[in-house]
Amino acid sequence: MPLITYRQALNDAFAEELARDENVFLMGEEVAQYNGAYKVTEGLWEKFGSKRVIDTPISEAAFLGMGVGAAMMGLRPVVELMFWSFAYVGFDQIINNAGCIRYMSGGLINVPMVVRGPANGGTNVGATHSHTPENFLANTPGLKVVCPATPYDAKGLMISSIRDNDTVCFMENTLLYGDLGEVPDGAYTIPLGVAEVKREGIDVSLIAHGRAVLTCLAAAEILASEHGIEAEVVDLRSIRPLDEETILNSVAKTHRAVLVDENKPFCGVSSQIAALLAEHAFDDLDAPVLRVTALDAPAIYSMPLEKLQLPDAQAVVAKVLSSF
Amino acid sequence: MARTLSQPLKSNKTTVKKAVGSAVPKVSAPDFSKSPFNVSLKPEEKIAFLREMLRIRRFEQQALKYYNQGIMGGFLHLYIGQESVAVGTASLMNGHDEIITAYRDHGHALAVGMGMNECMAELFGKGTGCSKGKGGSMHFFAPDKHYWGGHGIVAGQTPLGLGLAFAIKYKGIKGCAVAFLGDGAVNQGVFSECLNMAALMELPVVFVIENNGYSMGTSLERSSAIRHSLASRAEGFDVDWSLCSGFDLYELRASLGDVMDKARTQCRPHVLEVSTYRYYGHSVADANAKKYRSPEEIELYKTEHDPITLWQNQLLAEKVITQEEVDKIDAEAKAEAASAAEFGINSPWPSEESIFEDIYHEVDHQTESGRTGRHFFSE
Numbered sequence: 001m002p003l004i005t006y007r008q009a010l011n012d013a014f015a016e017e018l019a020r021d022e023n024v025f026l027m028g029e030e031v032a033q034y035n036g037a038y039k040v041t042e043g044l045w046e047k048f049g050s051k052r053v054i055d056t057p058i059s060e061a062a063f064l065g066m067g068v069g070a071a072m073m074g075l076r077p078v079v080e081l082m083f084w085s086f087a088y089v090g091f092d093q094i095i096n097n098a099g100c101i102r103y104m105s106g107g108l109i110n111v112p113m114v115v116r117g118p119a120n121g122g123t124n125v126g127a128t129h130s131h132t133p134e135n136f137l138a139n140t141p142g143l144k145v146v147c148p149a150t151p152y153d154a155k156g157l158m159i160s161s162i163r164d165n166d167t168v169c170f171m172e173n174t175l176l177y178g179d180l181g182e183v184p185d186g187a188y189t190i191p192l193g194v195a196e197v198k199r200e201g202i203d204v205s206l207i208a209h210g211r212a213v214l215t216c217l218a219a220a221e222i223l224a225s226e227h228g229i230e231a232e233v234v235d236l237r238s239i240r241p242l243d244e245e246t247i248l249n250s251v252a253k254t255h256r257a258v259l260v261d262e263n264k265p266f267c268g269v270s271s272q273i274a275a276l277l278a279e280h281a282f283d284d285l286d287a288p289v290l291r292v293t294a295l296d297a298p299a300i301y302s303m304p305l306e307k308l309q310l311p312d313a314q315a316v317v318a319k320v321l322s323s324f
Numbered sequence: 325m326a327r328t329l330s331q332p333l334k335s336n337k338t339t340v341k342k343a344v345g346s347a348v349p350k351v352s353a354p355d356f357s358k359s360p361f362n363v364s365l366k367p368e369e370k371i372a373f374l375r376e377m378l379r380i381r382r383f384e385q386q387a388l389k390y391y392n393q394g395i396m397g398g399f400l401h402l403y404i405g406q407e408s409v410a411v412g413t414a415s416l417m418n419g420h421d422e423i424i425t426a427y428r429d430h431g432h433a434l435a436v437g438m439g440m441n442e443c444m445a446e447l448f449g450k451g452t453g454c455s456k457g458k459g460g461s462m463h464f465f466a467p468d469k470h471y472w473g474g475h476g477i478v479a480g481q482t483p484l485g486l487g488l489a490f491a492i493k494y495k496g497i498k499g500c501a502v503a504f505l506g507d508g509a510v511n512q513g514v515f516s517e518c519l520n521m522a523a524l525m526e527l528p529v530v531f532v533i534e535n536n537g538y539s540m541g542t543s544l545e546r547s548s549a550i551r552h553s554l555a556s557r558a559e560g561f562d563v564d565w566s567l568c569s570g571f572d573l574y575e576l577r578a579s580l581g582d583v584m585d586k587a588r589t590q591c592r593p594h595v596l597e598v599s600t601y602r603y604y605g606h607s608v609a610d611a612n613a614k615k616y617r618s619p620e621e622i623e624l625y626k627t628e629h630d631p632i633t634l635w636q637n638q639l640l641a642e643k644v645i646t647q648e649e650v651d652k653i654d655a656e657a658k659a660e661a662a663s664a665a666e667f668g669i670n671s672p673w674p675s676e677e678s679i680f681e682d683i684y685h686e687v688d689h690q691t692e693s694g695r696t697g698r699h700f701f702s703e
Contacts, residue, residue, distance in 0.1 A: 069487015107682030193697015241697025
């Protein structure tokens, strides 16, 4: 299988879906002539032209809403947010319109739209550009939220998201765009709501999504080589719908769970997983459910302190050891 | 730099209503009945407009009765006084046009052909409602009639209207999107974003500002720095704009018909500000409806500028209809509204299971995507 970047995997997904379905179009700030602020859409404007790959002014509320309106009419907009942090100026369009119109119309309308872009901290840009709103969005019935960690998952989940008939909030990560991974040529899909065990283990379940999955994999190597602990790493991949079965099966096997989350701790994604385990894995657990999350403060600018704010492998290792 | 405009810059119509307090100026207007959009109207079409306006008014009066009795809940934003705008617009739709509006949406719904029963049942929150009791007064939809709601957040529908226009152009359809908003909505930032994008992308969209003078309890004079018109803000975005009276159906049709045609054939966006007036409060729950404006002002509009009375008198003068026929149409509208209320009251509540329906298309249709993972997290 070809070894390509996470960025190229997404780009391939767009190229294949643009070619397959004329209702698919890309839209956002700098996606066309500039080739994308993070070059995720590079070359697509040249290949597919201005009708299919569209630059917008800096007007998130208007172009998110325009995407909703176009999707109601049967088009399949893929709307880029240069950062998911910028979604906050268009929240009304995502929550009230993309999220609620199907319900409020009694099922007469659906909004087959993908809203995508990077949602991560750790890039030394301060609080306004470091938000991880997956918990806010997953709190809205009607929206789906996907956070791929690898190039393979990025492509398969993106193709599924574009073909999905509901609005999918697709969260990428600028720190992952350059990561290499094996990705097949041609279209393939990964269903939303299916987690993946990225590493098998028997002693503890590390449960994560997005870049935190890679942190868990690194921690698992340390735990195995230095502490003789075999950690299982569960990659949620999709936050909503959520694959609870894979989570519960893993914890039933390992009897321990450490949740690793670059989202904030209060009402974050890990809070939902903790609630799930409290309700359905109580008898399986040999230790309390523990969490390693982003520190509960706005993302700090200063580089060395910012690194402390996000979960790293050592913090995960320490937390795992504390549960034994 | 801010500039003060003492006169409309390029309004192509002459009737401008003062927002508050004073008598409406008498301005001699052109004879809009001779407009190309009106001159070939058949008598039965003119009568149909009267019928539609009366149906909307009687529907809402019936709803008001039950709301005041506490049988109907929610908010109830009445359109009474503004009926000509929705009816005039619907009469100009060509089968390829799409419309969308805000929360004062009953009139538009009935005007595009939604049934009184389904609309009334929705107000009562019943399972037979147009949105199965899931939307309520502010959220009526009928995509099959090119009607995309019904939206509760002020100006939130305006970029959706842009999206309808985008889809029309993308698909190569010879239609336009008409997006309604109120005078309060022009102050939301997203509307300004929409004007810029409409011009930039050359989208076939007509924004119709139904200016009834008050954004809830705040008069136009207290909410807009430019007071003589709201549509003139379009100037700053290189979007054409104009003003017209919404009290006269001929004028409304002539003005709107023209700009809808321009949108369809030239992909030129337009902002049309329509002067109109609501007799009731912002919603029926608006306790101050007669405090932020005088009872005399309300009375003046009712007696001199009621769009239904004006149209009825016009048709009587044209001898298109007799008073007996008017009375008959009105009686039918009242009976239909009363029957719709009966239907709504007697309809069943939605089932408890329906709470989890109509959220995800993929779940509703039990596709593969709808079956993987947990979608709902209630026990």
